[in-house]
Amino acid sequence: xxxxxxxxxxxxxxxxxxxxxxxxxxxxxxxxxxxxxxxxxxxxxxxxxxxxxxxxxxxxxxxxxxxxxxxxxxxxxxxxxxxxxxxxxxxxxxxxxxxxxxxxxxxxxxxxx
Numbered sequence: 001x002x003x004x005x006x007x008x009x010x011x012x013x014x015x016x017x018x019x020x021x022x023x024x025x026x027x028x029x030x031x032x033x034x035x036x037x038x039x040x041x042x043x044x045x046x047x048x049x050x051x052x053x054x055x056x057x058x059x060x061x062x063x064x065x066x067x068x069x070x071x072x073x074x075x076x077x078x079x080x081x082x083x084x085x086x087x088x089x090x091x092x093x094x095x096x097x098x099x100x101x102x103x104x105x106x107x108x109x110x111x112x113x
Contacts, residue, residue, distance in 0.1 A: 050108055
C-alpha cells in the first residue's frame with residue numbers, strides 16, 4: 001500500500017470514528033475548549049506541549065478503544081464474558097487517561113487562573 005493510500009485509510013478511520021462515536025465527539029469538544037483556554041491564557045510553549053500530548057493521548061486511546069470494540073463485535077455477535085471484559089478494559093483505559101488528563105490540565109492552568 002502506498003503512503004498516500006495509508007494516510008487515506010487513516011483519515012477514513014478517523015472520520016468514521018468521529019461520525020459513529022459519541023465519546024470521541026466529547027473528547028474533541030473538550031480538546032477544542034482546552035485549546036481555546038490555552039490561547040486565552042497565553043500558555044507557555046512547554047505548557048502547550050503538555051496539553052497537546054495529553055489531547056493526543058486521549059484521542060488516540062479513544063480510537064484504539066473503538067477499534068477494539070469493533071473487532072470484538074466482528075469476532076462474536078453473541079454475548080461472551082470475555083468479549084465484555086475486553087470492551088470494559090479498553091473503555092477503562094480511556095477513562096483512566098481522561099482522568100489523568102483532567103488532573104494535568106488543572107496543574108497546567110492553575111498558575112494562569
